[in-house]
Amino acid sequence: MAADVIFEPLKFRNLTVKNRVLRSNISGRFDNYDGSGNQARINWEAKFAEGGVGAIISSFVPVSIRGRIVPNYATIHRDDCIPFWRALGQRVHQHDCRFIMQLSHSGRQQDIGGVENTIALSSTSKSEPLHGFRCQAMTQQDIAETVAAFAEGARRAREAGLDGVELHGANGYLITQFLSSGINDRRDQYGGSLQNRARFLLEVVQAIRQKWGGTFTCK
Numbered sequence: 001m002a003a004d005v006i007f008e009p010l011k012f013r014n015l016t017v018k019n020r021v022l023r024s025n026i027s028g029r030f031d032n033y034d035g036s037g038n039q040a041r042i043n044w045e046a047k048f049a050e051g052g053v054g055a056i057i058s059s060f061v062p063v064s065i066r067g068r069i070v071p072n073y074a075t076i077h078r079d080d081c082i083p084f085w086r087a088l089g090q091r092v093h094q095h096d097c098r099f100i101m102q103l104s105h106s107g108r109q110q111d112i113g114g115v116e117n118t119i120a121l122s123s124t125s126k127s128e129p130l131h132g133f134r135c136q137a138m139t140q141q142d143i144a145e146t147v148a149a150f151a152e153g154a155r156r157a158r159e160a161g162l163d164g165v166e167l168h169g170a171n172g173y174l175i176t177q178f179l180s181s182g183i184n185d186r187r188d189q190y191g192g193s194l195q196n197r198a199r200f201l202l203e204v205v206q207a208i209r210q211k212w213g214g215t216f217t218c219k
């Protein structure tokens with residue numbers, strides 16, 4: 001009987017997923033240079049929904065152009081991104097599949113950020129050792145703007161009718177760059193103690209919750 005649990009609904013506070021089979025974040029360069037999405041991504045996501053997964057957690061979705069790892073990932077950085085994500089959500093919802101957007105920012109860890117990205121933003125001004133692109137430590141204004149970009153990304157995901165958001169806080173990207181004592185060399189209130197290093201992430205969470213009362217409305 002225990003094996004059947006995987007096909008039982010999974011309930012979160014405001015979200016019920018029809019089973020416990022979730023498609024994890026897998027990125028791919030399906031989309032257009034400018035961050036607009038295209039049919040290839042919709043077809044790809046729809047295959048998992050048709051196959052019966054309860055929910056799809058998207059790949060890395062940049063909340064700003066400066067937060068890209070590479071071009072050709074669909075972004076959520078402007079309101080005109082909303083119709084694409086709405087179309088994608090509607091397509092996977094046809095199969096009673098939920099869609100969670102992974103809100104993301106590369107910080108200094110970019111493969112090729114694109115011609116617009118000359119100097120990346122990070123918690124530090126030290127370059128990422130693998131790729132070596134130049135970066136600069138974010139000012140408090142940069143931090144405030146980036147926190148707002150995450151909150152706006154969540155607002156757009158919600159307006160697109162998606163089912164929730166996940167913050168990409170792993171794999172060396174911007175949130176990790178603040179959390180990690182091996183990367184974050186700041187001397188202000190965003191560096192030093194764990195509480196300070198977590199401040200950026202907590203501000204992102206609070207900004208999203210303040211804006212939307214902590215809930216996504218689920219169908």
Ligand SMILES: Cc1cc2nc3c(=O)[nH]c(=O)nc-3n(C[C@H](O)[C@H](O)[C@H](O)COP(=O)(O)O)c2cc1C
Pocket residue numbers: 024025026027028058059060102168171
């Ligand atoms: C091609 C590829 C793309 C990935 N893209 C993302 C991503 O966009 N966001 C993310 O959080 N993880 C990403 N991951 C990590 C996977 O979601 C997963 O955590 C990782 O592959 C470990 O799981 P596995 O052992 O089943 O492969 C990616 C992994 C691969 C191989």
